[in-house]
Amino acid sequence: MFALNFNKTTMHIFKEKEALMDHLKSIKTPDSTIGFVPTMGALHQGHLSLMQQSLAENENTVVSVFVNPTQFNNPEDLSKYPRTLEADITKISELNTEIILYAPSVEDVYEGKILSQEFDFDGLENQMEGKFRPGHFNGVGTIVKRLFEIVNPTNAYFGEKDFQQLQIVKKMVKKNNMTVNVQGCAIYRESNGLAMSSRNERLSEQQKMDGALIYKTLNGAKEKFKTNSAKSVTEWVEKVFEKNTSFELEYFQIADETTLLPCLRKNKTKKYRAFIAVIVNNIRLIDTISLN
Ligand code: PAF
Secondary structure (H helix, E strand, C coil): CEEEECCCCEEEEECCHHHHHHHHHHHCCCCCCEEEEEECCCCCHHHHHHHHHHHHHCCEEEEEECCCHHHCCCHHHHHHCCCCHHHHHHHHHCCCCEEEEECCCHHHHHCCCCCCCCCCCCCHHHCCHHHHCCCHHHHHHHHHHHHHHHHCCCEEEEEHHHHHHHHHHHHHHHHCCCCCEEEEECCCECCCCCECCHHHHHCCHHHHHHCHHHHHHHHHHHHHHCCCCHHHHHHHHHHHHHHCCCCEEEEEEEEECCCCCECCCCCCCCCEEEEEEEEECCEEEEEEEECC
């Protein structure tokens, strides 16, 4: 462990889980809470807002920065995923507070066996991202469970951009009788509506500008869903992307917010969400919007 002192920030940085666990044991009191923000780095304002929420609600906050190999089904996506630890440390330091950072190696987390555990998330894993990224949610479940075991947080904060991941983490916690309270936090957007994502670092300025189409289309879908079926809204979205040659639509789905099953017939008692994944220049971007 080493401590970095910035203006008003003291950052305790850990590369090894044993040292982190010892430190957390030494500072935890019966009444104090630990907030946890797991990330894969390339931090942006969305991540920082999760940290701010954790800092406001807990005595201690732990942030992890770890690009988890088992959740990447595409080796190119893994190798190109931005790794910017120094810049991440600078961004965290701008929060002007005391914070704990866990930035482990693959070895520290996986101890020589880079393998996913097999999970049953009651079918949540078979929809959308699960269909297009085989094995992805077993990798997410594996790393989040492992990080929860290391940090033992009271509260954990996840962005709603990855809404399917959020539901899966909640399910994993419930099925494993873990005590952590998992909180979903609002999506942070660029001024043109593009959802903030670490992957945006790989987009050109033009692609970032064109990315406004994703949120614009989601808002259009929300409006149309008031008076149209999920099927006709989906067809409309498909047409929007057929006309646009720079973005390839991977999927658009209107689904029940809890079960994530596609909406075949609207039911007034249910909450629905639209989910979208598009590909631009081999970079996958996802977004979501609540519909009612
Ligand atoms: O959302 C992410 O950044 C990752 O999936 C997570 C939750 C940090 C697990 O690697």
